[in-house]
Amino acid sequence: MPPSDVKKTADGTHPAATTTVTTAPGPGTQDVRYDPAEIEVRWQERWARQPELYRAEGHESNKPKYYVLEMLPYPSGQLHIGHVRNYSIGDALARYMWMQGYNVLHPMGWDAFGLPAENAALKNNTPPRDWTLGNIAHMRRQMQRIGLSYDWQTELATCLPDYYRWNQWFFLRMLENGLAYRKQSKVNWCPECGTVLANEQVVNGCCWRHEDTLVEQRDLEQWFLRITNYAEELLEGLDKLPGWPEKVRTMQRNWIGKSEGATVEFAVEDATLAIEGENGRRQGKVPLPPAEDYKVGQSSNASQKVKVFTTRIDTIFGATSIQLAPQHPLVEEFAQNDNRLRSEVESLLEEQKKAREADAVGTIEKHGVFTGHFAINPFNGERLPIWVANYILLEYGTGAVMSVPAHDERDYEFAKKYGLEIRIVVLPRRTGEPSEKDPDEPVLPYSEEDSLLINSGEFSALGCQEAQHKMTAYAAENKFGEATVTFRLKDWGVSRQRYWGTPIPVLYCEKDGIVPVPDDQLPVLLPENVEITQQGGSPLAKVPEFVNAVCPKCGGAARRETDTMDTFVDSSWYFYRYTDAQNSNAPFSMEKAAYWFPIDQYIGGVEHAILHLIYSRFWTKMMRDIGQVRNDEPVERLFTQGMVIKDGAKMSKSKGNVVSPDDMIARYGADATRAYALFATTPDRDLDWQEDGVAGVSRFLSRVYRLVMRHAAELRQASRNGEQTSAAAASPDAQALLRKLHQTIRKITQDFAGRWHFNTSIAAIMELVNEITAAEPRLAELAAEESATLLASLLRPLILLLAPFAPYLAAELWEQIGETDSLLRHPWPQFDENLAREEEIEVPVQVNGKLRALVRVAPNADNETLQKAALSEEKVRVSIAGKQIVKVVIVPAKLINLVVR
RNA sequence: GCGGAAGUGGCGAAAUUGGCAGACGCACUAGACUUAGGAUCUAGCGGAGCAAUCCGUGGGGGUUCAAGUCCCCCCUUCCGCACCA
Numbered sequence: 001m002p003p004s005d006v007k008k009t010a011d012g013t014h015p016a017a018t019t020t021v022t023t024a025p026g027p028g029t030q031d032v033r034y035d036p037a038e039i040e041v042r043w044q045e046r047w048a049r050q051p052e053l054y055r056a057e058g059h060e061s062n063k064p065k066y067y068v069l070e071m072l073p074y075p076s077g078q079l080h081i082g083h084v085r086n087y088s089i090g091d092a093l094a095r096y097m098w099m100q101g102y103n104v105l106h107p108m109g110w111d112a113f114g115l116p117a118e119n120a121a122l123k124n125n126t127p128p129r130d131w132t133l134g135n136i137a138h139m140r141r142q143m144q145r146i147g148l149s150y151d152w153q154t155e156l157a158t159c160l161p162d163y164y165r166w167n168q169w170f171f172l173r174m175l176e177n178g179l180a181y182r183k184q185s186k187v188n189w190c191p192e193c194g195t196v197l198a199n200e201q202v203v204n205g206c207c208w209r210h211e212d213t214l215v216e217q218r219d220l221e222q223w224f225l226r227i228t229n230y231a232e233e234l235l236e237g238l239d240k241l242p243g244w245p246e247k248v249r250t251m252q253r254n255w256i257g258k259s260e261g262a263t264v265e266f267a268v269e270d271a272t273l274a275i276e277g278e279n280g281r282r283q284g285k286v287p288l289p290p291a292e293d294y295k296v297g298q299s300s301n302a303s304q305k306v307k308v309f310t311t312r313i314d315t316i317f318g319a320t321s322i323q324l325a326p327q328h329p330l331v332e333e334f335a336q337n338d339n340r341l342r343s344e345v346e347s348l349l350e351e352q353k354k355a356r357e358a359d360a361v362g363t364i365e366k367h368g369v370f371t372g373h374f375a376i377n378p379f380n381g382e383r384l385p386i387w388v389a390n391y392i393l394l395e396y397g398t399g400a401v402m403s404v405p406a407h408d409e410r411d412y413e414f415a416k417k418y419g420l421e422i423r424i425v426v427l428p429r430r431t432g433e434p435s436e437k438d439p440d441e442p443v444l445p446y447s448e449e450d451s452l453l454i455n456s457g458e459f460s461a462l463g464c465q466e467a468q469h470k471m472t473a474y475a476a477e478n479k480f481g482e483a484t485v486t487f488r489l490k491d492w493g494v495s496r497q498r499y500w501g502t503p504i505p506v507l508y509c510e511k512d513g514i515v516p517v518p519d520d521q522l523p524v525l526l527p528e529n530v531e532i533t534q535q536g537g538s539p540l541a542k543v544p545e546f547v548n549a550v551c552p553k554c555g556g557a558a559r560r561e562t563d564t565m566d567t568f569v570d571s572s573w574y575f576y577r578y579t580d581a582q583n584s585n586a587p588f589s590m591e592k593a594a595y596w597f598p599i600d601q602y603i604g605g606v607e608h609a610i611l612h613l614i615y616s617r618f619w620t621k622m623m624r625d626i627g628q629v630r631n632d633e634p635v636e637r638l639f640t641q642g643m644v645i646k647d648g649a650k651m652s653k654s655k656g657n658v659v660s661p662d663d664m665i666a667r668y669g670a671d672a673t674r675a676y677a678l679f680a681t682t683p684d685r686d687l688d689w690q691e692d693g694v695a696g697v698s699r700f701l702s703r704v705y706r707l708v709m710r711h712a713a714e715l716r717q718a719s720r721n722g723e724q725t726s727a728a729a730a731s732p733d734a735q736a737l738l739r740k741l742h743q744t745i746r747k748i749t750q751d752f753a754g755r756w757h758f759n760t761s762i763a764a765i766m767e768l769v770n771e772i773t774a775a776e777p778r779l780a781e782l783a784a785e786e787s788a789t790l791l792a793s794l795l796r797p798l799i800l801l802l803a804p805f806a807p808y809l810a811a812e813l814w815e816q817i818g819e820t821d822s823l824l825r826h827p828w829p830q831f832d833e834n835l836a837r838e839e840e841i842e843v844p845v846q847v848n849g850k851l852r853a854l855v856r857v858a859p860n861a862d863n864e865t866l867q868k869a870a871l872s873e874e875k876v877r878v879s880i881a882g883k884q885i886v887k888v889v890i891v892p893a894k895l896i897n898l899v900v901r
Numbered sequence: 902g903c904g905g906a907a908g909u910g911g912c913g914a915a916a917u918u919g920g921c922a923g924a925c926g927c928a929c930u931a932g933a934c935u936u937a938g939g940a941u942c943u944a945g946c947g948g949a950g951c952a953a954u955c956c957g958u959g960g961g962g963g964u965u966c967a968a969g970u971c972c973c974c975c976c977u978u979c980c981g982c983a984c985c986a
Contacts, residue, residue: 031941247905247981254904254982261986310986323986355984362902362983391984401986409902410984488985606980667939679926680913686979693913695939696926702940750917760915763925770925844921849967851921889966895920899966 032709034702036669040808044144053822054151056105059595063103067596068094069575071604071612072109075135075157076116079142081651081659081677081689082605082644088674089641089683089756090603091148092804096752098149099803099828105596107578108143108150110136112159113567117500121532128500129528132159142661146670147807149824154581158570159500163577165523166587167569168505170619172516173626175506179226182514185493189218223504223563224491227618231256231487234617243637248609255610257488261311262472263398264481266322266375268304268330269383306330306375306386309397309486312407312447313475314467317456318425319402320415322375322386323368325394326352330386334371341388344369348390355390366391366414377402378480379471380457389414397486405445412445426451426464492615494566499530499539501564509551509558518552524560538562571612572619575599575634593629598636606640613638639756642686644677659689671806672698678758678805697762701809704769704802707776708813711791714784716818718792725786725793733778734790735839737771741794742836744768745829748801758805765801772798792817797829845870846897847879855896863890870896 047053057063070090073083094106110132117128124131136157143150156163174180227234235256238249306322324331326349335342348367355364368389375384384402391410392401405415405422415422428442428451449464459467475481495504503524505517517524527546530539540546540562551558573587579596580588613635620634643650646657664673676697680687708715725734744764751761772794779787796817803810803823814823838859843866845853853873857866867888870876880900887899 033938033940250905251981257985259985308986312986364984366984389984391986393985396985398986403986408986410986413984486985609981682914685907688913690913690927692927699940700926706941755917757915757917759913760925763915766925842921846920846967849920849965854921887966889920891920891967895967897920897966 031706034705036671036698036701036808037666039812040145040147040670043808043811044147047147048144050822051152053824054106054149055153056151057103059592061103063101065105065596066097066102066601067105067599068097068601069105069107069578069599069603071602071608072111072571072574073139074114074116075110075112075132075139077135077138079139079661080644081661081664084146084661084664084673085644085677085683085687086603086605086641087143087146087148088677089639089758090601091674091807092678092758093601093603093752093756094149095804095807095824096828098824099800099826101827105154105578106149106151107154107575107581108148108152109154109156109574109578110139110158111567111571111574112136112157113164113501113564113570115498115500118498118532127528128532129159132500133157145665146661146674149807154578156574156577156581158567158574161523161525162584163574164502164526164570166573166577167502167565168517168522168524169519169587170573170623171505171565171569172519172522174225174622175516177626179229179622180223181226182221182223184219185222185224186217187220187222187493189216191216220495220497222493222495223506224493225618227492227615228487228489230618230621231258231489232485233621234489234614237617237633241633241635241638244635245606245638245640248606248613248638248640251609252614255489255614258485259311259487260483260485261309262313262468262475262481263307263309263484264313264316264378264402264475265305265307266377266384266402268306268386269374269376304330306400307398308400308402309484310402312404312464312468313471313481314453314456314459314462314464315404315407315425316377316379316402316471317453317459318404318406318423319377319382319384320405320421320423321403322384323389323392323401323403323411323414324371324386325392325399326388326390327394328388328392328399330400331371331388334373334386338372341369341371345388348388351390361393364390366410366417368414368418378475378478385420387418395490396488407445407447409445409447423455425453425455427454428452429463492566492568492618494569495563496566497538497562498564499526499532501567502526502569503540504561504563504565506561507549507551507558508561509554509556511556512551512553512558515551515553515558521552526564538564540564568611568615572615573623575602575616576623576629587628590628590630594631597629597631598633601637601639602635603639603641605643609640639683641683642681644687644689646689648688659691664691664694668694668698669701669808671808672701675701675762675805679762680759682755682757682759684756700766700769701806703773704798705809705813707769707773708795708799709816710776711788711795712813712816712818714788715792715795718788719796719818721789725790730790731782733775737775737790737794738835739838740768740771741797742831742833744801745797745831746833746836749828749831752804762805765798765805768798768801799823800826800829841893843869843893844895845873845876846895847876848899849897852876852879859893861892863892866890866892866896870898 056065059065068090070086073079090106094104097104112132117132120126120131121128140152140155158164158167171180235253235258238244238252241249306324308322310316326345331345335345348369351364351367352361355361366389368387371386371388373386375386376382377384387403391414392399401411403411403414403420404425405411405420406424407426412422414420422444424442424444424446426446426448428446428448451464453460453462453464453467456462456467459471462470472481472483476483503526505522505524507515507517509515527540527543530543532539540560547560547562549558549560550556576588576593576597579592580586583589616634620629621632623629624632644659645651646659649655649657651658661673668676672694676694677687679697680690680693725738730738744767747764748761751757779790782790796819799810799813799817800823802813803826807823810823814826819826840856841859842854842856843861844851845855853870853875855866855869855873857869861869867890876898880898883900885898886901889895889897889899
């Protein structure tokens with residue numbers, strides 16, 4: 001609230017002079033009071049009238065470009081304090097880069113599709129669109145109140161047709177290129193919601209909204225995007241992203257989960273032969289399973305095969321069983337006429353399902369059951385019993401493994417439990433003669449690959465690596481195996497049975513089958529006034545005007561696809577749209593994207609390390625391949641900021657420890673709130689929000705305000721005279737202050753270029769302000785002109801240094817001292833190494849490593865001078881008295897250590 | 902279980918390279934001022950001790966003239982991965 005006695009001009013701004021009072025120099029109670037609410041609201045209104053200030057120049061600009069981006073928020077209705085932190089980091093950087101002379105693109109938008117809008121619609125009976133757009137309007141106002149330097153002309157909301165039509169356009173391009181396809185697949189289904197859930201909405205096997213409701217699996221036809229086509233490139237590309245945190249790259253590597261190995265086909269022995277085999281041939285080392293009365297399937301035939309995937313084909317002579325996933329098709333076949341097996345497999349399935357739901361797949365007790373069937377090891381003709389086990393995952397590899405107990409931890413555990421043979425086929429390489437400490441028997445399970453094969457036929461005595469190559473080649477030659485690369489990454493299922501998303505632009509015609517919507521019929525508009533219920537299934541399916549369409553091919557009746565796209569589609573390419581947000585002929589112009597991309601600096605939370613950041617990389621590669629962009633990667637440098645926590649815990653409504661940005665801004669102002677977000681700790685760490693800390697930063701800003709305001713009149717004069725204090729002519733006081741100034745400029749400039757430790761940047765400004773304030777009474781004794789000139793050479797750069805962190809206060813003070821240009825375009829101050837250099841430094845003197853004195857010397861003092869100075873110190877002399885100096889360690893300008901005995 | 906990060910005053914933290922541990926801020930203490938304000942100013946503030954001085958960066962060893970920083974072992978917290986064959 002502006003004080004009522006402050007006069008306003010016609011445009012609502014305050015003429016600079018009316019808020020100043022002239023006082024005697026030096027801190028005092030007669031200073032003008034810092035009123036952030038008044039200053040900030042006034043400048044916010046002014047900035048709103050100058051949107052061109054925040055607009056980037058086109059690609060014809062002669063400045064170097066810089067694209068800084070914070071992750072776009074979901075318009076939930078309220079900014080939370082984590083957003084404020086995220087945007088404060090990005091905004092400081094954007095403002096700094098403008099001041100450094102860059103052409104800066106700094107946009108903002110809204111990830112506006114998604115389930116919460118539908119939930120809100122149910123709860124409040126508000127259409128999702130109205131709810132979302134209302135939230136956007138409110139959050140935009142919050143951002144503007146914070147003073148963030150966004151170019152609102154490039155703003156986008158993914159729920160608007162001028163954006164999502166391009167999702168549809170890209171989908172059609174992918175369809176043309178075989179990158180989008182349809183297949184039957186399992187989906188997560190919450191019986192309570194009556195709707196399908198995205199994988200990321202399944203928490204510990206339960207619905208995120210109904211934490212006690214187990215999610216079911218249902219089989220549905222789904223659209224998929226072929227991200228696996230890019231698995232290899234997505235993986236290799238990680239090595240070319242040095243500007244990304246190692247943590248994120250590791251997480252993506254794990255997610256892609258490449259493993260190289262081989263598939264090998266084992267013939268399944270005919271059931272009749274199997275029985276004969278028991279009697280006739282060698283019983284071998286494979287013990288009979290504990291069950292005696294299992295039925296032998298009648299339908300088995302000799303041509304049946306089981307294919308396993310292994311990364312250790314070199315251990316295949318040590319295989320003593322085959323393990324199948326409970327869902328493996330062969331198991332179903334075996335169980336067809338075997339009730340006992342069927343019921344045992346059922347319980348294995350149940351165990352696996354429970355483990356998945358409890359998110360404890362890795363820890364369940366291993367169980368298995370013998371199927372009564374055998375497979376033939378193609379390398380040595382041995383009969384291996386085929387088991388079903390609860391720890392084998394159908395979705396990985398082939399859903400079947402060869403079990404080598406001696407050389408695999410899981411197989412070892414399983415074999416021990418069921419008494420299966422454990423056969424050693426790999427031994428450590430000997431580095432010398434055998435000794436008692438180096439017995440032949442390795443500790444089992446032994447899985448080192450720098451080892452030698454034994455008991456492996458013609459492959460014995462080979463090294464593991466070499467054996468892998470030779471054995472894979474042997475399998476390939478004999479047509480029972482091949483080298484295989486397996487990825488954990490799965491194709492991206494993008495169908496969602498929800499209303500509030502991008503309609504998938506496809507029609508189903510009885511005659512023509514799947515028919516893409518022609519480009520000239522885009523966008524497929526999302527109908528409004530759709531009833532959202534908890535009945536389940538796609539709400540769009542209940543809108544006949546939407547569903548019933550005409551087939552573009554035959555003109556006959558066709559049915560529209562009623563699923564919508566995953567909202568991660570929206571955020572996979574939004575940052576390209578910012579470069580050309582108004583384009584109605586294309587998603588964006590190639591030239592503009594080529595100029596701005598890759599993004600120079602992307603800033604967001606680490607929670608997006610996998611999904612969003614991997615989908616975006618995929619989308620960029622896809623766009624490159626369809627000729628829409630030229631870059632391989634969307635983001636050059638990625639920064640993941642830490643969380644904001646309160647009292648050591650994550651903020652949550654139930655804990656009642658939520659910090660409201662509005663509240664902070666109302667109490668302390670936006671400048672203090674954002675400066676605190678940067679001052680409390682380094683941006684990468686978690687920040688424990690302490691309101692007292694905000695108050696402290698607010699007091700600091702107030703000190704700066706009062707300091708500058710005490711001298712505003714003098715500075716306006718000095719600025720007209722255009723004088724600068726020259727260091728040579730200045731008093732020692734002035735020299736010390738100028739030195740501190742240049743050290744501060746250097747420090748902050750280095751912080752921006754390097755580690756982004758803005759906490760120390762702001763601390764450095766505090767130190768500078770403290771020094772200037774402490775010197776104020778002495779400066780008052782100087783001649784008026786000299787004092788004004790000196791203060792001008794200190795305070796003008798001080799305001800510039802403050803601009804990225806407290807832009808409102810900086811703008812206000814800049815104007816108060818008579819400047820008229822915008823700080824956003826004002827050059828960042830330069831530091832002068834000569835002025836920053838100390839004339840005299842304090843060097844610690846140690847005796848036997850213990851501090852005994854400090855000596856003042858010139859920074860370039862030679863060793864002799866240093867030693868002399870050290871020895872002339874009384875305390876040093878006392879502590880070495882009666883002892884012999886055996887060594888003198890001198891690190892120039894750093895330290896003197898006298899070693900005595 | 903595997904991998905990563907971290908552990909420094911009452912609190913948030915600083916200390917880019919092995920070189921004065923605790924900058925800056927919060928809280929606190931004492932004082933000043935006052936139109937009593939979510940003020941402001943001055944001084945103090947790791948622990949022990951009157952002091953000289955000693956001790957002190959999760960714990961224990963080590964390297965070094967010198968270790969928060971490097972090496973080895975251990976503890977705790979957070980994060981990621983976790984039957985991936």
